[in-house]
Amino acid sequence: MLPVNRADETIFAVASGAGRAAICVLRVSGPRSRDLLRHLCGGNPPPRRASLRTLRDGAGEALDQALVLWLPGPASYTGEDCAELHLHGGRGVVDGVADALAALGARPAEPGEFTRRAFLNGRMDLIEAEAVADLVDAETAAQRRQALRQLSGALGELYSGWSTRLTSVMAQQEVLIDFPDEDLPPDIDRTLIAELGMILAEIEAHLGDERRGERLREGLVIAVGGAPNVGKSSLINLLADRDVAIVSPFPGTTRDVLEARAVFGGVPVTLLDTAGIRASTDPIETDGVRRAVGRIAEADLVLLVADATAGSVWLDADVVPTGGAVLRVVNKIDLAQAPPGAVAVSALTGQGLDSLRAALNAAIRRLVERDGPPPLTRARHRSALSEVVAELRGAMTEGLAELRAERLRLATRALGRITGRIDVEDVLDAIFSQFCIGK
Numbered sequence: 001m002l003p004v005n006r007a008d009e010t011i012f013a014v015a016s017g018a019g020r021a022a023i024c025v026l027r028v029s030g031p032r033s034r035d036l037l038r039h040l041c042g043g044n045p046p047p048r049r050a051s052l053r054t055l056r057d058g059a060g061e062a063l064d065q066a067l068v069l070w071l072p073g074p075a076s077y078t079g080e081d082c083a084e085l086h087l088h089g090g091r092g093v094v095d096g097v098a099d100a101l102a103a104l105g106a107r108p109a110e111p112g113e114f115t116r117r118a119f120l121n122g123r124m125d126l127i128e129a130e131a132v133a134d135l136v137d138a139e140t141a142a143q144r145r146q147a148l149r150q151l152s153g154a155l156g157e158l159y160s161g162w163s164t165r166l167t168s169v170m171a172q173q174e175v176l177i178d179f180p181d182e183d184l185p186p187d188i189d190r191t192l193i194a195e196l197g198m199i200l201a202e203i204e205a206h207l208g209d210e211r212r213g214e215r216l217r218e219g220l221v222i223a224v225g226g227a228p229n230v231g232k233s234s235l236i237n238l239l240a241d242r243d244v245a246i247v248s249p250f251p252g253t254t255r256d257v258l259e260a261r262a263v264f265g266g267v268p269v270t271l272l273d274t275a276g277i278r279a280s281t282d283p284i285e286t287d288g289v290r291r292a293v294g295r296i297a298e299a300d301l302v303l304l305v306a307d308a309t310a311g312s313v314w315l316d317a318d319v320v321p322t323g324g325a326v327l328r329v330v331n332k333i334d335l336a337q338a339p340p341g342a343v344a345v346s347a348l349t350g351q352g353l354d355s356l357r358a359a360l361n362a363a364i365r366r367l368v369e370r371d372g373p374p375p376l377t378r379a380r381h382r383s384a385l386s387e388v389v390a391e392l393r394g395a396m397t398e399g400l401a402e403l404r405a406e407r408l409r410l411a412t413r414a415l416g417r418i419t420g421r422i423d424v425e426d427v428l429d430a431i432f433s434q435f436c437i438g439k
């Protein structure tokens with residue numbers, strides 16, 4: 001459990017990465033920040049200006065010569081008085097300054113506590129806070145773009161737009177209940193249902209985006225599957241640019257599912273090399289085949305490989321059921337011709353590899369990119385929105401005005417939980433505990 005209401009405490013943490021580094025950024029936030037800086041630097045530096053200061057502990061011993069930033073609230077990241085100390089990266093320096101801060105009454109921050117304070121002080125909503133976590137974790141350009149778009153408020157605006165419209169429908173519904181005999185517009189009920197239908201359709205379209213945003217955030221799983229010896233391991237090694245899998249002329253070499261991380265078109269992917277699918281009497285190989293079929297069925301994209309020398313026959317869908325998109329590849333075109341229409345390669349000579357990479361990039365882009373409103377990025381949002389949809393569907397078919405009003409209230413609450421407007425305390429821990437310390 002994170003501390004909920006300890007804003008009177010001043011916290012500090014290293015905000016830069018672990019390991020040896022020239023500079024280490026130590027962050028401080030809380031009401032005593034000004035006081036702490038005065039003790040460490042022997043006076044307060046000017047606000048929002050980088051100042052070079054000698055930092056000293058309580059006994060007057062010099063700890064470092066550092067750049068110091070004094071960032072008074074409320075216009076700071078957390079909304080509180082903050083400071084940043086750009087220290088030299090040595091352990092002896094960083095530990096010395098941390099000890100001095102602790103001796104002056106500050107305490108080490110918990111994971112995500114800076115951003116949690118920013119949220120509690122109204123500096124950002126929960127969606128923006130999650131975007132900060134995604135930016136910290138962004139491995140690729142496409143992930144960075146998605147997180148920045150979310151941080152800029154685009155996704156939050158979409159959700160708060162629905163929330164405002166729902167609140168307005170709710171208000172009209174209340175009027176209908178409270179003043180049934182008044183001179184209300186005759187078709188207010190029909191207008192209300194029509195507006196609900198529109199909101200519902202928009203949310204359903206957002207939910208039905210085939211997990212594009214979540215896929216980009218989490219990375220795609222691409223399975224390479226096919227009969228034994230068609231060249232799956234050779235292709236994986238070429239695509240991942242290193243020796244992940246054993247290549248061998250003996251069919252049935254790959255038994256477990258092997259994983260390799262790579263980046264295609266700005267999207268992080270996990271490539272899976274699976275056991276060649278065939279009937280076998282060897283129990284270990286049979287188990288490998290069972291696992292292969294399972295992982296292929298769950299993959300976002302399957303590279304189904306066939307061997308040109310074996311007549312370019314791909315395995316049937318009833319042998320390898322695929323859940324996601326499929327890209328058909330024919331390998332060993334140095335030995336035999338591939339049928340027209342397939343992506344034709346030779347893992348041996350490298351022929352056709354550029355076309356395979358291009359086809360792969362295009363297939364990945366189709367899975368993660370879409371024009372229009374920002375995509376849904378988290379399971380947390382998906383589950384709240386599914387709740388909204390269920391309540392709205394119920395509200396539209398509800399005959400009793402009071403019951404419809406109650407369903408609308410529940411829908412609005414579920415929507416409010418996403419941005420953190422309503423009913424948030426119970427979701428805070430879950431969100432902020434995913435952060436690293438210092439953010």
Ligand code: GDP
Nearest residue numbers: 229230231232233234247248249332346347348
């Ligand atoms: P897997 O069982 O499907 O993973 O296939 P491997 O990658 O282990 O390859 C099986 C055999 O085919 C090995 O002897 C490879 O050297 C060979 N091989 C793979 N790709 C090609 C290719 O494009 N051309 C030729 N001539 N041989 C290949």
